[in-house]
Amino acid sequence: MSYKLSLTGLVASLLLGTAVAQEAHPLLPTWKCTTSGGCVQQNTSVVLDRDSKYAKGAAGSRTTADYAAMGVSTSGNAVTLYHYVRNNGALTPASPRIYLLGPDNKYVLMSLLNQELSVDVDLSALPCGENGAFYFSEMAADGRGNAGAGDGYCDAQCQGYCCPEMDILEANSQATAMTPHPCKGNNCDKGGCGYNPYASGQRGYWGPGKTVDTSKPFTVVTQFVASGGKLTQITRKYVQNGRQISGGGTISSCGSEGSTGGLTGMGESLGRGMVLAMSIWNDAAQQMAWLDSGNNGPCTSGQGSPSNIQSQHPDTHVVFSNIRWGDIGSTGKN
Template sequence: MSTHYKITARNAIHLMLASISTFFRLATKAQQIGDRIAEIPPRLTTWRCNAAEGCLPQNTSVVLDASFRWIHVVDGYDSCTVPSGELSKTICPDAITCARNCAIEGANYASAGVHTWSNSLSSSDSSSLTLDMYIDGQESSPRVYLLGEDGDYEDLQLFGQELTFDVDLSKMPCGTNGALYLSEMSLSGGRSDLNSAGASMGTGYCDAQCPVMNFIDGELDVWEANTVATALTPHPCNTTGVYACSGQDCVGGDSGGICDKSGCVYNTYGQGYHNFYGPEGVVDTTKPFTVVTQFFADSSNSGGGQPVLKEIRRLYIQNDEVITGASSSVSAAMVIDDAFCGDGVFEKLGGLEGMGQALQRGMVLVFSIWNDESQFMNWLDSNEAGPCDNKAGDPATILNKSPGTSVTWSNVRWGDVGSTFGSHWNPKGESLKLKPKIREMKASKYPT
């Protein structure tokens, strides 16, 4: 099980912003973009890669989710929310009136725990992103989205491609989650006559967990991790794009819902390889490393002769070595395929084929850092999933013991399989000379 949404009063703000887009035809005055705080999204250079040209930089940035922003009355400073965080019933009796009365402001990114900066590997400005869980002893736990030059969310179409990034999790203890994932959100953020802010102000969030009643969409958790555990989890839905679900549709797939909220989870520790990932493990999480996730497609009768997603494969790179499996055993290759996921809820709600269709349509890249008040992140790093004590993820414990909790991603790039690492990855004009693979894996019909 996984979720990226803490159950707080931010739900109400998300619902208002989503509802505004739904009812845009019924009003004449748009939701305002505020003029109190300028919105300057931090630049985060990313790369598009191909076998012929290598990796080319893109002028991208990150934008803070709308629920972390100040929303106030248009002609004053009064908040549109009450102390509990819920929307004021006087100012916002309905979505249309709320859009007319309220403005959403730009963000102070440093105060929100969001920082971009240049790393030593790349000569490009701002190629690293750090998210802080706490600022001055207060929880921040921000969520940001990758924004394109056009003011819409960057459209990642990763079918038959690979996604690669470097990550530093050395300040992520038990019970925390530094997540990088894909969501089939509206690229415009639901921009409309009633929501002029759209993606440029971080609106439109949705995922397979249905955090905004009643909107839901497909989700692919490429990376959920801390220093001791990590999970790779596709969550298909049997619908396309953002869907306004109701009733039974909104519950988990095992209870009749339209999305597989639990997903098909690959967790190396959960597979029995307890010394593979962690401090001083084969992948040593006390140091930065590179994560490669490949999405292999092949023709299939079920796809009517069209290519379908057949396999999601994970590689790691550390100390110039490619790590392709948890051990030399056949079962230890880090692969999600139909055989691994089985024929349960995941398959019934679309399986890898359905997830591949979402990758073809395009998805939004999301970065977040969070803790789990309800389950203490046990589903990720405790019991059968990891070595943590099942009380270690109590947010009060994390704040007390690890007030400097943070995660850093760097050098995010995507493109043709095999083009994002090795000789193709040369942000400073230098090729990375990788050593031979240090772990064997089962034979694959989808070679790298």
């Protein structure tokens, strides 16, 4: 796996002449699609979140990111995120979070109201307790002011600060959920209005060898259907082995418009434009039980502990590729 030097980052470093070297962002081409014109390749790249991007040196100085050391690698239109990496022979957590950048070195703001998004995923190496997340936050394109690429993170849990969040895919090989988290001001729907096939009674739908066979790659298509300029439903479809799989789920309501904005508020955020984030993580406190245990999935207590994952699945990783967005029905075009 490899990545090419981002010319934007290189030119910026030469022009700025700052003491801190401008890092080269790994290229990750994506496609913007229309029903009339097909899909056009975008000159996009990825950047690590600031919290993981810099290592502190002497006197608090910063060094530019080593993407491979932080578990991130790109090849063609695919990005792979590793939870654990080797550091001086020892296996250590990296748990990277990255964002999609445009050629202007700002976050790409995807406006997805009455649009669709598709992405190919490989979750086969994600065991119980692990989460390969592909989602949107209503972050500022310039990192909230002038902080720059890698900065300005926010979500509906109010990490960084409070902002609407649309979880396209939180998943491992055993369970999945898609969850809108609208916000009205700083009042966010932290629990969200998720759809989890296992929790809905589809016990044979998601997993290795099941209807959506997570032992192999497949395509996730999410449609944000609007009527009269308002979001009316979020619909999920899957495509595997050239076949569309039904039963992916639909969300047609989401809490109170008065308190958190509801589905209408989520649609307003999607219309303004949101930033794509991708991450891999696990959870010592809950062991991801909210996603894959009990009524939410087939995993059992202890399987999802970080210590068990690190010892039994040290190579755990997720691959996202072939990211396309645009008119509903357009992203399947070449």
